[in-house]
Amino acid sequence: MSDGAPAVHRVHGPSALGGDLRRFWALTFTLARTEFKLRFYGSVLGYVWTLVRPLLLFGVLWVVFTVIANVNHSGAGGRFPGAEQFRGAQLLASIILFTFFTEATGGAVRSVVDREGLVRKVRFPRLAIPMSIVLLALFNLCLNLIVVFIFALAEGVRPQLSWLELPLLLGVLIFFAAGVAMLLSALFVHFRDIQPIWEVVLQVLMYASPIIISLPTVLAYVESHHNPHAVFKVYMLNPLVTIFQQFRHAIITHATPTPMEAVGGWGIPIASMVLVVAVFVVGFAVFNRAATRIAENL
Amino acid sequence: MAAPAAGTAISVDHVGKTFRLPRQRYSTLKERALNPRRSRVFDELHALEDISLEIADGEFFGIVGRNGSGKSTLLKCIAGIYGVDRGRIAIAGRLSPFIELGVGFNMDLTARDNVVINAIMLGLSRREAHARFDQVIEFAELGEFIDLKLKNYSSGMLVRLAFATAIQVDADILLIDEVLAVGDAAFQQKCFEQFFRLKRERKTIVFVSHDMYSVERFCDRAVLLERGRMVQLGAPHDIGRAYHKLNFGQLPHEPSQGGSRDSAAGEGEAETEARTRIADAWFEDVNGTRVTSADQEEPLAMCFEACLGVDLADPVFAATLRTELGHTILVARSDHGGASSGSFAAGERVIARFDMPNWLTASRYMMTPSVAAAGTGANALALVEDMASIHVLGHARGGILEMPVDVRIERL
Numbered sequence: 001m002s003d004g005a006p007a008v009h010r011v012h013g014p015s016a017l018g019g020d021l022r023r024f025w026a027l028t029f030t031l032a033r034t035e036f037k038l039r040f041y042g043s044v045l046g047y048v049w050t051l052v053r054p055l056l057l058f059g060v061l062w063v064v065f066t067v068i069a070n071v072n073h074s075g076a077g078g079r080f081p082g083a084e085q086f087r088g089a090q091l092l093a094s095i096i097l098f099t100f101f102t103e104a105t106g107g108a109v110r111s112v113v114d115r116e117g118l119v120r121k122v123r124f125p126r127l128a129i130p131m132s133i134v135l136l137a138l139f140n141l142c143l144n145l146i147v148v149f150i151f152a153l154a155e156g157v158r159p160q161l162s163w164l165e166l167p168l169l170l171g172v173l174i175f176f177a178a179g180v181a182m183l184l185s186a187l188f189v190h191f192r193d194i195q196p197i198w199e200v201v202l203q204v205l206m207y208a209s210p211i212i213i214s215l216p217t218v219l220a221y222v223e224s225h226h227n228p229h230a231v232f233k234v235y236m237l238n239p240l241v242t243i244f245q246q247f248r249h250a251i252i253t254h255a256t257p258t259p260m261e262a263v264g265g266w267g268i269p270i271a272s273m274v275l276v277v278a279v280f281v282v283g284f285a286v287f288n289r290a291a292t293r294i295a296e297n298l
Numbered sequence: 299m300a301a302p303a304a305g306t307a308i309s310v311d312h313v314g315k316t317f318r319l320p321r322q323r324y325s326t327l328k329e330r331a332l333n334p335r336r337s338r339v340f341d342e343l344h345a346l347e348d349i350s351l352e353i354a355d356g357e358f359f360g361i362v363g364r365n366g367s368g369k370s371t372l373l374k375c376i377a378g379i380y381g382v383d384r385g386r387i388a389i390a391g392r393l394s395p396f397i398e399l400g401v402g403f404n405m406d407l408t409a410r411d412n413v414v415i416n417a418i419m420l421g422l423s424r425r426e427a428h429a430r431f432d433q434v435i436e437f438a439e440l441g442e443f444i445d446l447k448l449k450n451y452s453s454g455m456l457v458r459l460a461f462a463t464a465i466q467v468d469a470d471i472l473l474i475d476e477v478l479a480v481g482d483a484a485f486q487q488k489c490f491e492q493f494f495r496l497k498r499e500r501k502t503i504v505f506v507s508h509d510m511y512s513v514e515r516f517c518d519r520a521v522l523l524e525r526g527r528m529v530q531l532g533a534p535h536d537i538g539r540a541y542h543k544l545n546f547g548q549l550p551h552e553p554s555q556g557g558s559r560d561s562a563a564g565e566g567e568a569e570t571e572a573r574t575r576i577a578d579a580w581f582e583d584v585n586g587t588r589v590t591s592a593d594q595e596e597p598l599a600m601c602f603e604a605c606l607g608v609d610l611a612d613p614v615f616a617a618t619l620r621t622e623l624g625h626t627i628l629v630a631r632s633d634h635g636g637a638s639s640g641s642f643a644a645g646e647r648v649i650a651r652f653d654m655p656n657w658l659t660a661s662r663y664m665m666t667p668s669v670a671a672a673g674t675g676a677n678a679l680a681l682v683e684d685m686a687s688i689h690v691l692g693h694a695r696g697g698i699l700e701m702p703v704d705v706r707i708e709r710l
Contacts, residue, residue, distance in 0.1 A: 013381020123378040193326035
C-alpha cells in the first residue's frame with residue numbers, strides 16, 4: 001500500500017440498499033438499461049414490439065366493449081353528462097398505465113429468484129433487482145405515453161394547464177408499483193405460489209380499475225341501485241382507481257369527474273393514497289428483512 | 299480481539315454461521331396457510347463454528363475441505379454475501395465483491411457493456427466505470443474485440459476479461475471460489491498464469507478449492523475445514539497431508555515428526571536436517587551437462603539430489619514428468635520391474651538419475667521429484683511439485699509424443 005494502511009472496516013451481511021444510495025441507483029439504472037437494450041437488440045422493429053401488445057389490447061377492448069357491447073355509451077354518464085368524451089384516449093391511457101403496473105409488479109415477482117446466480121455470488125444492494133424491473137417498466141411507460149399523447153391530440157384533446165399534474169400522477173403510480181414489487185419479490189423467495197396468485201389479482205384489478213368500464217359508468221350503476229355503496233367505497237379505495245381516474249380527468253378531459261367528485265369527498269381518495277404509502281413501507285420493511293438472508297434461502 | 303494488526307488484510311474472529319433448515323419446507327402460501335405451526339420446526343446446520351484466522355496483506359490464502367465442510371460458506375461470509383451469526387469479520391482494503399470469475403457476465407452483451415456493469419457492481423459510479431473502461435480492455439488485451447458479444451469470445455478471451463474486470467477497481471482483496479473447476483485445460487492454464495501475475499502484484503487472494511494440487515502450487519498458507527470447524531492452519535504442504543488423511547483415513551508417512559519435534563524443540567535447523575528433502579532437480583543431456591532446453595530425439599535424463607532424513611531400506615525414488623497443463627506424461631520409478639534401490643543411512647545424500655529417450659513433442663515440461671518409503675510409493679517422504687523444467691525443441695505434429703514410427707505403405 002503506497003498510501004499507508006487502508007481503512008479497516010467490518011463486513012456485514014447483504015442488505016436491501018447496501019448503505020450506499022449512489023451505488024444502489026447506479027446499479028439499478030444499469031440493470032434496467034441493460035435489460036432494455038437486450039430487449040431491442042437484434043430486433044429490427046425494436047421498440048415497436050413493446051408497443052404492439054398494449055395497442056393490440058386497446059384494439060380488442062375497443063371493438064368488443066365499445067363498438068359491440070357499447071359499454072360507457074354516452075348516455076351512461078349519469079351525473080356527469082359528456083364524461084365519455086374522447087373515449088378512445090381515455091381507454092388507451094388507462095391501458096398504458098395498467099401495462100406499466102403489470103410489467104413492474106408482475107416482472108418483479110420472480111426477479112430476485114431468477115437472478116439467483118448473481119445473488120449467491122456477488123454482494124450488492126439486493127433492492128436493485130426489483131427496482132430495476134420497475135425502472136425498466138418506466139422506460140416503456142415513457143415511450144408509450146408519447147403514443148397516448150399523439151392519440152389524444154389526434155382525437156381532439158387540447159393541451160391544458162392540468163397536464164402539469166402528470167409528474168405527480170406518475171410519481172404516485174411508480175411509488176405504488178415499487179412498494180408492491182418489493183413486497184412480492186421478497187415473498188416469492190419463500191412462497192412460490194405468489195406468482196399465480198398475483199396473476200389472478202392483476203386480472204381482477206384490471207376490471208376493478210377504470211380501464212374498460214369507466215368510473216362514471218360504475219357510478220351511474222351504483223346510484224341506480226342504491227344499496228352497494230359499501231362495495232363502491234372499497235372499489236374507490238383501490239389506489240389504481242384514484243390514479244387512473246385523476247389521470248383521465250387531468251390529461252384527457254375535464255368532462256370525466258375527479259375521484260373526489262365521484263365519491264363526493266376527499267376521505268376515500270386520501271385513504272387510497274395512505275394505502276399507497278402503507279404498501280411501500282410494508283414492502284420495504286419485508287424486503288429489507290429478507291435481504292440479509294435471500295442468498296441462503298434461495 | 300482488538301482491531302487487526304497492521305499488515306492484516308482479513309481478520310476473522312470467532313465466526314459462526316448457522317443455517318436454519320425447516321424440517322418440512324413449505325414453499326407455497328397455501329401449504330403455509332394450511333399448516334401454520336408445523337413449519338416453525340427447524341433443523342440447525344452449523345455451517346461454521348468458531349473460525350478465527352488472520353490473513354496477511356499480500357498473502358495467497360487457501361481454504362480447503364471436503365464437500366460440505368463450510369469452505370464456500372466462509373468465503374461468502376468474508377464477501378458479505380452471507381451475514382454471520384456469531385463473531386465478526388473485518389477487512390482492510392477494497393474487497394472485490396465477486397467470488398467467482400465472470401459472474402454477472404451476460405453473453406448477449408458486448409465486452410464494453412459487461413465491463414461497465416461489472417464495474418458498477420463493484421461500486422464505481424457510471425462515470426468512473428466508463429473512465430476505467432479503457433484500462434480494463436488494455437489490460438485484457440482485447441482492444442479490437444470490445445464491441446463483440448461475449449458469446450463469440452473464446453475461453454481465453456473470456457478469462458482475460460474476467461480477470462481484468464475482477465481486479466480493475468484496485469480491489470486489494472480477491473475472493474475466488476473454485477475457479478479451476480470450470481473450463482477446459484487451456485482455460486485453467488490461463489487462470490494459473492493470471493494467478494502468478496496477481497501474486498507478483500502482492501494482491502491478497504483467498505482461494506477456495508478441494509484441489510490440493512493448485513492450493514499447494516499457489517498458496518502461502520491454507521486452512522483445512524471439516525464440518526464447519528478449523529482442523530488445521532498452516533503451510534499448504536501440511537494442509538495437503540491433513541486433507542489426504544481426512545479423505546483416505548491415512549497420513550502420508552512422516553517418520554521424522556514425532557521424535558525430532560520433541561528432542562529438537564525450538565531448533566528449526568535440526569528438524570529440517572532430520573527430514574528427507576530434495577535439494578535440487580534438473581535435466582541433463584547425454585554428456586551429463588545440465589540443460590533447460592533439449593532437441594527432440596536427443597536422449598535426456600531427469601535427475602535430482604535427495605538428502606535422506608532417516609534410515610531407509612529400498613526407498614522409492616521417482617520422477618514425474620508433466621506438461622504445463624498438468625497432464626502426466628511419464629512416471630519413472632526406481633522400483634520399476636521389482637528393482638531394489640538398496641539401503642541408506644540417515645543423512646546420506648543421493649543423486650537419482652532417470653535416462654530416457656526424448657520422444658516428447660515440442661513444448662515445456664515439468665519434473666516432480668519424490669522420495670517414498672518402500673511399498674506402494676504413495677507415502678511420499680519428500681515431494682516437490684514442478685521442481686525443474688525443460689523446453690523441448692523440434693516438431694509438434696499434434697500428439698503428445700513424437701515416437702519413432704516406421705511407415706510402410708504396400709501396394710496390393
